[in-house]
Each structure stands twice: as structure tokens, then as C-alpha cells.
Amino acid sequence: MLEINDLHVDVDGKQIINGLTLTVPAGEVHAIMGPNGSGKSTLSYALAGRDGYETTSGTATLGGSDLLDLDPEERAALGLFLAFQYPVEIPGVAGMTFVKTAINAVRTARGEGELSALDFLKLVRARLKDLNIDEAMLKRPVNSGFSGGEKKRNEVLQMALLEPKFCILDETDSGLDIDALKVVSDGVNRLRGPERGMLVITHYQRLLDYIKPDKVHVLAKGRIVKTGGPELALELEENGYGDVLAGLAA
Amino acid sequence: MSATAETVADVERLNEKYKYGFVTDIEAENAPKGLNEDTVRFISAKKNEPEWLLEWRLEAYRRWLEMTEPDWAKLGYPPIDYQDAYYYSAPKSNENAPESLDDVDPELLRTYEKLGIPLREQEVLAGVKNIAVDVVFDSVSVATTFKKKLAEAGVIFCSISEAIQEHPELVRKYMGAVVPRDDNYFAALNSAVFTDGSFVYIPKGVKCPMELSTYFRINAENTGQFERTLIIAEEGSYVSYLEGCTAPMRDENQLHAAVVELVTHDDAEIKYSTVQNWYPGDENGVGGIYNFVTKRALCAGDRSKVSWTQVETGSAITWKYPSCVLQGDDSQGEFYSVAIANNMQQADTGTKMIHMGKRTRSRIISKGISAGKAQNSYRGLVKMLPTAEKARNYTQCDSLLIGDQCGAHTFPYIESQNRSARVEHEATTSKISEDQLFYCRQRGIGEEEAVALVVNGFCREVLQQLPMEFAVEAQKLVGISLEGSVG
Amino acid sequence: MAAKEPLGVSAFAPAFRERSGEPEWLGGLRRDGFARFSETGLPTNRDEAWKYTSLRPIARAKYEAAPANDDADISDLPARMLDGSARAVFVNGRLAPSLSDLSGVSGAVSPLNDILDEDWVQSLLTADVDGAQVMYALNAALFDDGLAIRVPDGETLSRPLEILYVAAPGDRALMWHPRMAVDIGANASATIIERHIGPAKGAYLANHGADIRVADGAKLTHAKAQLEGGEGRHLAMSRVSIGENALYDNFVLTLGAALSRNEVAAKLAGADSEVRLNGTYRLDSRQHADHSSRIDHSAPGTRSRQVYAGAIGDNGRGVFQGHIVVDQIAQQTDGHQLNRALLLSDHAEIDSKPVLEIYADDVKCSHGATAGDIDDDQLFYLRARGIPAEQARMLVVRGFLADAAEGMGDEAVRTALLAELDAALGLEGLQ
Numbered sequence A: 001m002l003e004i005n006d007l008h009v010d011v012d013g014k015q016i017i018n019g020l021t022l023t024v025p026a027g028e029v030h031a032i033m034g035p036n037g038s039g040k041s042t043l044s045y046a047l048a049g050r051d052g053y054e055t056t057s058g059t060a061t062l063g064g065s066d067l068l069d070l071d072p073e074e075r076a077a078l079g080l081f082l083a084f085q086y087p088v089e090i091p092g093v094a095g096m097t098f099v100k101t102a103i104n105a106v107r108t109a110r111g112e113g114e115l116s117a118l119d120f121l122k123l124v125r126a127r128l129k130d131l132n133i134d135e136a137m138l139k140r141p142v143n144s145g146f147s148g149g150e151k152k153r154n155e156v157l158q159m160a161l162l163e164p165k166f167c168i169l170d171e172t173d174s175g176l177d178i179d180a181l182k183v184v185s186d187g188v189n190r191l192r193g194p195e196r197g198m199l200v201i202t203h204y205q206r207l208l209d210y211i212k213p214d215k216v217h218v219l220a221k222g223r224i225v226k227t228g229g230p231e232l233a234l235e236l237e238e239n240g241y242g243d244v245l246a247g248l249a250a
Numbered sequence B: 001m002s003a004t005a006e007t008v009a010d011v012e013r014l015n016e017k018y019k020y021g022f023v024t025d026i027e028a029e030n031a032p033k034g035l036n037e038d039t040v041r042f043i044s045a046k047k048n049e050p051e052w053l054l055e056w057r058l059e060a061y062r063r064w065l066e067m068t069e070p071d072w073a074k075l076g077y078p079p080i081d082y083q084d085a086y087y088y089s090a091p092k093s094n095e096n097a098p099e100s101l102d103d104v105d106p107e108l109l110r111t112y113e114k115l116g117i118p119l120r121e122q123e124v125l126a127g128v129k130n131i132a133v134d135v136v137f138d139s140v141s142v143a144t145t146f147k148k149k150l151a152e153a154g155v156i157f158c159s160i161s162e163a164i165q166e167h168p169e170l171v172r173k174y175m176g177a178v179v180p181r182d183d184n185y186f187a188a189l190n191s192a193v194f195t196d197g198s199f200v201y202i203p204k205g206v207k208c209p210m211e212l213s214t215y216f217r218i219n220a221e222n223t224g225q226f227e228r229t230l231i232i233a234e235e236g237s238y239v240s241y242l243e244g245c246t247a248p249m250r251d252e253n254q255l256h257a258a259v260v261e262l263v264t265h266d267d268a269e270i271k272y273s274t275v276q277n278w279y280p281g282d283e284n285g286v287g288g289i290y291n292f293v294t295k296r297a298l299c300a301g302d303r304s305k306v307s308w309t310q311v312e313t314g315s316a317i318t319w320k321y322p323s324c325v326l327q328g329d330d331s332q333g334e335f336y337s338v339a340i341a342n343n344m345q346q347a348d349t350g351t352k353m354i355h356m357g358k359r360t361r362s363r364i365i366s367k368g369i370s371a372g373k374a375q376n377s378y379r380g381l382v383k384m385l386p387t388a389e390k391a392r393n394y395t396q397c398d399s400l401l402i403g404d405q406c407g408a409h410t411f412p413y414i415e416s417q418n419r420s421a422r423v424e425h426e427a428t429t430s431k432i433s434e435d436q437l438f439y440c441r442q443r444g445i446g447e448e449e450a451v452a453l454v455v456n457g458f459c460r461e462v463l464q465q466l467p468m469e470f471a472v473e474a475q476k477l478v479g480i481s482l483e484g485s486v487g
Numbered sequence C: 001m002a003a004k005e006p007l008g009v010s011a012f013a014p015a016f017r018e019r020s021g022e023p024e025w026l027g028g029l030r031r032d033g034f035a036r037f038s039e040t041g042l043p044t045n046r047d048e049a050w051k052y053t054s055l056r057p058i059a060r061a062k063y064e065a066a067p068a069n070d071d072a073d074i075s076d077l078p079a080r081m082l083d084g085s086a087r088a089v090f091v092n093g094r095l096a097p098s099l100s101d102l103s104g105v106s107g108a109v110s111p112l113n114d115i116l117d118e119d120w121v122q123s124l125l126t127a128d129v130d131g132a133q134v135m136y137a138l139n140a141a142l143f144d145d146g147l148a149i150r151v152p153d154g155e156t157l158s159r160p161l162e163i164l165y166v167a168a169p170g171d172r173a174l175m176w177h178p179r180m181a182v183d184i185g186a187n188a189s190a191t192i193i194e195r196h197i198g199p200a201k202g203a204y205l206a207n208h209g210a211d212i213r214v215a216d217g218a219k220l221t222h223a224k225a226q227l228e229g230g231e232g233r234h235l236a237m238s239r240v241s242i243g244e245n246a247l248y249d250n251f252v253l254t255l256g257a258a259l260s261r262n263e264v265a266a267k268l269a270g271a272d273s274e275v276r277l278n279g280t281y282r283l284d285s286r287q288h289a290d291h292s293s294r295i296d297h298s299a300p301g302t303r304s305r306q307v308y309a310g311a312i313g314d315n316g317r318g319v320f321q322g323h324i325v326v327d328q329i330a331q332q333t334d335g336h337q338l339n340r341a342l343l344l345s346d347h348a349e350i351d352s353k354p355v356l357e358i359y360a361d362d363v364k365c366s367h368g369a370t371a372g373d374i375d376d377d378q379l380f381y382l383r384a385r386g387i388p389a390e391q392a393r394m395l396v397v398r399g400f401l402a403d404a405a406e407g408m409g410d411e412a413v414r415t416a417l418l419a420e421l422d423a424a425l426g427l428e429g430l431q
Helices: A040-048 A072-078 A095-109 A117-131 A148-162 A178-190 A206-210 A230-239 A242-249 B003-017 B037-046 B051-066 B106-115 B147-152 B160-166 B168-174 B185-193 B434-442 B447-463 B468-481 C009-015 C024-040 C056-061 C119-126 C134-142 C376-384 C389-407 C411-425
Strands: A002-011 A014-024 A029-033 A053-062 A080-083 A166-170 A197-202 A215-220 A223-228 B028-030 B089-091 B131-137 B140-144 B156-159 B198-202 B211-217 B228-233 B238-246 B253-264 B269-276 B288-299 B305-312 B317-320 B323-326 B332-341 B346-355 B361-371 B375-384 B392-402 B407-416 B422-431 C086-091 C109-111 C146-151 C161-166 C174-176 C179-184 C189-197 C204-214 C219-227 C232-242 C247-254 C259-268 C274-283 C288-297 C303-312 C317-326 C333-343 C349-358 C363-372
Touching (some): A002 A040, A014 A040, A014 A053, A014 A223, A072 A095, A072 B434, A095 A117, A117 A148, A117 A178, A197 A206, A215 A242, A223 A230, A230 A242, B037 B185, B051 B185, B131 B147, B140 B160, B147 B156, B156 B160, B160 B198, B185 B253, B185 B288, B198 B238, B228 B238, B228 B269, B253 B305, B305 B317, B305 B346, B332 B375, B332 B447, B346 B361, B361 B447, B392 B447, B392 C349, B407 B422, B407 C363, B434 B447, C009 C024, C009 C056, C024 C134, C056 C232, C119 C179, C119 C204, C134 C204, C146 C189, C179 C189, C189 C411, C204 C219, C204 C247, C219 C259, C232 C274, C247 C259, C247 C411, C259 C274, C259 C303, C274 C389, C288 C333, C303 C349, C303 C389, C317 C333, C349 C363, C389 C411
Parallel strands (some): A029 A197, B131 B211, B198 B228, B211 B238, B253 B288, B288 B323, B317 B346, B323 B346, B392 B422, C146 C179, C161 C189, C174 C204, C259 C288, C274 C303, C303 C333, C317 C349, C333 C363
Antiparallel strands (some): B131 B140, B156 B198, B407 C349, B422 C363, C109 C146
């Protein structure tokens, strides 16, 4: 599924990702944990292809296709979905218009042809029902004036609608209270499946109580410094990042 | 490939961008080239006008000769040679004014079909509203639809030439009452040589049963279009009027200088919407329409209202300030504008809100988008006269820049002479948001489509003012106008 | 047909003369300045930059150049605005050394006429003069006196400098055209406060010109209290160039003069430089006050902030013209201007024209303008707390005006200016 090999990424001429290697097979959920400034968000932006995140060496492939030479929308069409830490507000663009444009763009890129208005509406209604989200959310402009919880639910809704092969969740728990966290996690868990991989990026272990990972990786100074099972997250929660990082220095 | 074939391919490619750029091959009758008193007399005679109107035109022409072309707008273009143009061009087939659509030259009907303008009075389809259309082809009105149905409601909707013959008392009373013939250089030129346009009269208490629209088409080469529109809304009446414009792609610049006058009496309302898509010239600034337009509304009656909505995407040069003189107490003026300038286009557009009456209100929402090497300016005046007790104005003026070669400028004039009047003006300028574009692209939306989506969002407050049928077209046009602005 | 003479040229011609003993460049500057004035004359409403302020009345006033006033009888000068500041005193446009106290700053502050041969003076006074207003060109042609302030690199002007301009016109209508040259060296700093005062009676025209350079990393606080006499006319144009990482912090308080115009043209020439232009005005009777500014963002990462607030009573008329230009190279510009006016009478008028002209795309620019009467909610709130209506009005006006002073970074200067405002509003001792 997602294979990252010896990835180096520069931002503003400064190297942030520094030889990162990681494989997430289909059907698995991996967590990346790390302290502030370890390069978590840089990794998600670099994989999604944001301008200014320059890959200087290394490779990243999704289902065998090279990601790094593609435009963001081409990566999306390949099935890569990034749930943003800070979902962007787009004033004046209704959510319904936005997801319709996105679904049809992705379908067209895959040669599947656009959905009819009726099929689109059916799809949207079904997903809204699955996730227990009110249709009113899609009538409002994308993320505009949304609360933190609404924004994250909107991300999960888009994820469900676009049916990606691989999801990156960038600090999805940030800015959520415990109730909202449960709702969002339930949504994500519904989307787990044998064909789909996920990479959950988080600072805190809390999220992993709800989205149980198969593996946990510790990111520090732009590379994976430790890998383990779910118990590693608990360990970090108890002892902080200090021990792991100290071990790294030694 | 032969040179000719290449040219054809080029034109076809360009046509994808400006799909209205074709030429209709139709035999036309022109006035002799150039402008002098004889030209004015020729036009007046062609239209069989009464003596007073000829005198009115000649006086406008004489005033025009004494005036100088305004240079205060932020526009740069080579001097216009007013002698190097035809001031009258009419399809020959139109010589004996067609009585009904069946008499209209089929070539013309095909042209409008190609432009997507419904000229057949179709059966009313479920859920689709009918729109009455007056079509102006170069210098003359070639057809007006649904006249009978409108007449039943007492509404007069016809070409201004016909109105001059059939309703001279109304024309004489109102023409020049809002925009005096020597108001400005281009208004004076129009007053001298206007050839056609639309006339609308809504009697007391009548809500016009359908949307009215005029479709302006410049076809002939080297021809200026000078139309004049006059809309009168009597007490308690209402009308929604739409205007659309296109022209073929040509390498030389063509002049369009229109005058639009609106009058609302007590409790009357006019909603006036424009989608201006004259040929903008190519990406190197060759060709395109010079669009110098004077549009003004007189809210003469108490509680009357005029709402201007414009989507300006075409023309090489746009010089246009649809305005409201708020004379009646509690009268209202609105101006909603989207102006997009791409490539080498230059737009200088805005509004004037002159508050005279008590508790008059105005609202200005202007969205300017600059891309390519274009220059886009908002220019506006809000004036509160001493009599404008408790008047209110709110202005929001936002500019969006796409690329670092273009300019966005804001020139507001705010003058208040009444303490109880309140004026609020806000303006912002910023670049199109990289965050928004990336977010869209991460969801699989291509770059150009992402720009169109974000810009449509930026313009939403204005676009939603348009009647439904126009709004969809306008949204598409926003995207098309910005093609090639990124990447 | 003889061409009509441009407005006011003959009224000013007698004042223009060749001066011996001046450097050649200055002679040229003066001739060019007067030639330009002769060509255009006094600006009127037809000139877009003067759309709301016509100088037509000045043409009729027949001002005479003020004579050297060695015998000027000036008693009881007001106390200094800032404790411990040095003070240069001008009477009718000429420096009066006997009234001045420049101890501690005499190395940095000198009569302009004494150092006309210094290169920095020449380069400041001659830089890009074509871009300046015609009244500034007239000032160049006619100035008799002025002050030169130069703070060397890395130094701080040891005391704030107050420049007190006293008008004592007497029976005849007089005019003067003082010039100021200010050069703040790299990483240097200074505080300058101008105060302009005049008698209630007596007509005069004060036409000031200033050339200011704030070098890289430098900071200049430049404030002005304009309390000219009731028949006085006050014009001032400052041209300011601001270097990399430098700050020009300007504030003007306008309370006096029948007609005034304060104009600042600031060029943000160095990257990451900043300009703050703030102003407050309170107008009565038939006062006309024009605050005009032009800010050129000519380098990346530059920042400008402007807030002007005015309260206009009686037949007063306020004018604000703000023009922000962002050059194509000036990416990451951050420019904001705000103009707010209170109309306190049925005959008061405000005209404002806040222009943005933008040629770079990565910018954040905005402007706002409001005009209207006092906020009834605020008034009611104060009255509900037991404050009588008239006093409540005064407090609301004061709060409205003081708001614009918030942008001034130097607290002592801000306090001193607000004290002048409170004195004018009859609210002394409020702070």
C-alpha cells in the first residue's frame, strides 16, 4: 500500500524530514507519534504534494504508483486522502458544490465518468446517514464558521464520500473535546477495511484509545526512531517522549 | 498543415475560450464611414424620427464636439479615431421591419440559437420560466418576443425606435431626464448617434409577468454600437430586466458606448442585471471591445428601489458606473458587481450613490478579480447631501489577485454633509488563498477548477442576486474568464 | 488670446528673489520650484490631489513675506510639552536663538542655513522633488530659514526635541515657508515634536516643508500639535524615506487654523520597514482641515498603519485622502488605513478618499471609512450611569478621537498630545 523509503523533505531550504522509511500495508492502521517540531505535519503535506514541501531524495509510492511527481489532485485521484489538522474555510462555496466537484473530478480522472445528480444525491444521503450528520452541514459554505468539531466531522464525511484507498489523519484530535473525539473516531473506524490503509498522526495517545492502531511509530527529528505495537503509545503517554529521545541521543 | 488550416485550428482553439467569437455572414446596410452632422441626420432619417429628436441629437453632437474625452480613469489605450468607424449598420433583411418572428431572417435566428438565446416563444415547460427578449444586432433591434402577452398586462416592451414612433410622449418626457445628453463625453456621443435599444414601460401597480431581457450583439466590422435603454416603472410596479452582450473576435478594437436610464416612481422597483461578455481581446491585448457605458437610475418616488447587478467579464476596456440618484424619501439603491479582468484587460468600474431623500439607503458590494496582466479598478462615490436625513450606506469592496503581474485598485469617494447619515466603507485586497487552492486540490479538484470554485465563492454574494437562469451561466463564465490564469 | 495666468502666481512673485551666498544647487532648486509653481499656480478642486481643498482663498489674501523679526516681542512661551526636552523656537518662520534651548542636542540640531554646504542636506533636499506637491515646490523657492537635525549612526538624540513655531503676524497678512531636514542614521533614534501656535486674530500663511530620512534600523517618532491661530492658514508637506527595518512613527493633532492641510508622503524603501501615520482633528466654526497621505510600499515585507479620527462641528469640513501604492516588488506588504469622522452639527462635512493601488499579489491591504453622528448607545450608556448629557457627549467624542492616538508607540508623546486635546475640549485633568 503506502511505501516510503528514505524520504528527505525541505521546507524553506531547511531539512525537516530526514531519511524517513515506513510501510503501511493495506488493511492496517499505523500511528505516527512525535513531539512538536518532529516533522509530523510536514510528512502529511509532503505526501499530499503541497507547494513548498520539496522532496530532495527518497521515494513514496501508493499501491505501487509513484506519488512524488504528481500534482495534489492527481494524488487524490490515486486514492490519497489527507484529513487536515486545520481544515480550510472556503467562503461562499457550498459544501454540496464542493464535494460534488471533488467526486466528479476524481471519477473523471479515474475514467469512471461523472455521477448523475440523482446518484450523487443518493450517495451523499447514504453517507450522511452512516455518519449521523445533518444534511444542513453541506448547505453551508465549506468549513466557514464551523466549530472545531464540525470541521473534523466534515473531513470524515468527505473521506467517506471520496472512498480513498489510503487516509492520512493529521492531528485529527486537535481542538476536539471528548464527545466530538468519539464521534469523529467512530466515523473513521467505520471506514476501516481490508482494502484501505490509514496513517494516524497524533501528538497524544488519547486518540489511539478510539482508533486502535496496528502499529505505532515514533517520529523524531524527521525520521522514525522507534516502532512497536499499541503498547508503545501507552508507554509514551506514561513516560513522555523524553525517554525515547534520550535513548536516541545515547 | 497549410497556413490556412493552421489559422482555422487556431481560431477553433481560441473559440473554445470565447465561444461567442464567430461572425454571422449577413448582408448589411451601413451609413457612410465617419461622424459628422450628416451621419446624425442619416441615422435619424433611417429611423424616420420626428424633428424634435433630430434636433436633440444634433445638439448632443455639437456639445460632444466641444467636450474632451475623459482621462481620469485608470485605463490606457491608444487614441480612438472617431472618424474611422461606421455609426450605423443594419441587416438588409431587416429593412422592412419584421412583423413577427416568422419574418426574421433565418440566418439571424440561427445566430441567436448558436448564442443560446431563446427567440422562439416556446411552450412553457414545467418549471422553466419564459423570458421576453429584445435582440439588438449591431445598430438595430431585430426582434422582440412575447410582446402580445406583455401587452395584455399593459407592459410596453419594444425597441426604442418603435417606442419613438408609437409612444413619443413617453420617450420625449423621459429620454435624457436621468442622463442629460451632455452628461459626459460618451453619453453625448451616444445621444447623437444612438441607433436602437430597448424601451420598457410598466404601468401603475403592475408586476411584470416575466423577466425581460435584451441581448446585444455586435457583428459588423468597424462598427460601433450605441444603444439606449429606457425603463420606466410607474407607481407600485416591478420589473426584472436582464442584459447580455457578445461580439465576434476581431483584431481591431470596436467601440460600444451605451446609455441606460431607469426611472422608478413611488413604491416601484427595477432589478437590472447585466452579464457583459463582449469580446475581451486575445491574451496579447489585440482586439476587443471598448466599453464606455453610462447607466443611471433616478429613484424619483418615495420607497422606490433600483438594484444593479453586473457581472463584467468581457471587453478590452470597461468604463462603467451604474448609479442611483436616491431622490424619493426611503428610496433604496443597490449595486452588486463582479468584475473579472484577465490577460491584458482593463476595467474601471463602480457606482455612484447620491442620497437626497430622507432615510434613503444604499448598499454596494463589489468583487474585483485581477489575473494575467490585467488592471482592475473600483471607483465609487457615496454622497450624502444635507437633505439626506438618517440615510445609510454600506460599502464592501474586495479585490482578489491571481498572479503577480496584475493590479487591483480601489478609488472610493465618500462625501457626507449630513450628521444623521451614516456611511460605512470597507475594502480589502488580497491574493487568492494558497491554502484554499491546496485544500481543493487535495480533494482531487484540478487547479483551474479550484480557482474557479474559490473565485465563485468569493463572488457568491453578488452572483446570488442574479435571476436563477443567469446565475448558472455567470458561474460558468467566471471559470472560463480565468482560464490560463494559473500554472 | 493671452493665456490666463495660473492662480496666485502674481501674488507670490514679489517674494521670489535670487539670493546671494547660497550654494549653486539651492539656487537651481529654488528656480525650478518657482518655475513649477508658476506653471501650475495654486492648486484648486480641479487638481485631483486637491479635490476637496482649494487654495483659491490664498490667492486673494495677498500675503507678504515676513520680515526678519529680531525685535519680535514674544513673552510667556508655553511650557514644554515633554519634560526635559530641548526646544527650538521659530517666530514667524525664523529661528529665534535667544528663545531656544538646544543644550545637549546642539551637535545634532543646527540652523539649516548654517549647513547648506553639507552633502547630506543637498541630497535630502534635492531627492526626487518632481514627485512632491506644488506647495512644497513653492516652499523650496521661498524658504528663509529652517532646522537641520542629524543623528549619527547608532546614536540616540539625547533629549526629545520640541520645535515651537510661533505666529505673530501683527496687522499685515504675512507668510513664511520654513523648511526642516532630518537625517536619522542607521540604527539611530530620535523624538521630534512640533507645536504650531498663533494668536486668535491676525492673518498668516505658514507653508512648511520637511525632508526626512530614516536610515536602516533607525526609528523616528515625529509628532505634531497644530494649534494655529483662528485666521491662520497652515500647509505642511513631509517627504519621508524609510530604510530597511526602520520605523517612522507619526502623529498629528489638528485643532487650529482656518484652513490646514497636513500631507505626508512616505516611501517604505527598505525591506521590512514600517510606517505609522495617525491623526486626530477637532474642527469648529468654519475650519477646514485636510489630512492627506501617500504611502509607497517599495520593498518586500513592509507594513503601514494609518488611523485618522475627526470630530467636526459647526460649519467645519474635514478631508481625508489616503493613498497606498504597493509596487510589484513589494510582496508580503501589510497595509491598513482607517478614517473615521463624527459629524457633530447639521452643517459639518466630511470628504474622504481612501485609495488602494496594488501591483503585487501577496499582500494584505485594507481600508475602512465611516461617517456619522455620535453613537447613541454609547451616549445612553454614560447617561444611564448618571453623567449629564453634554459631558457624556464630550467624553464620547474624546474617546473617539483618542482612539487614533493608540497607534503612536511613544507613550510620553501620546500623553502630551492628548493633554493638548483635552485642553481644547475643556477636559483637563482627565488622565
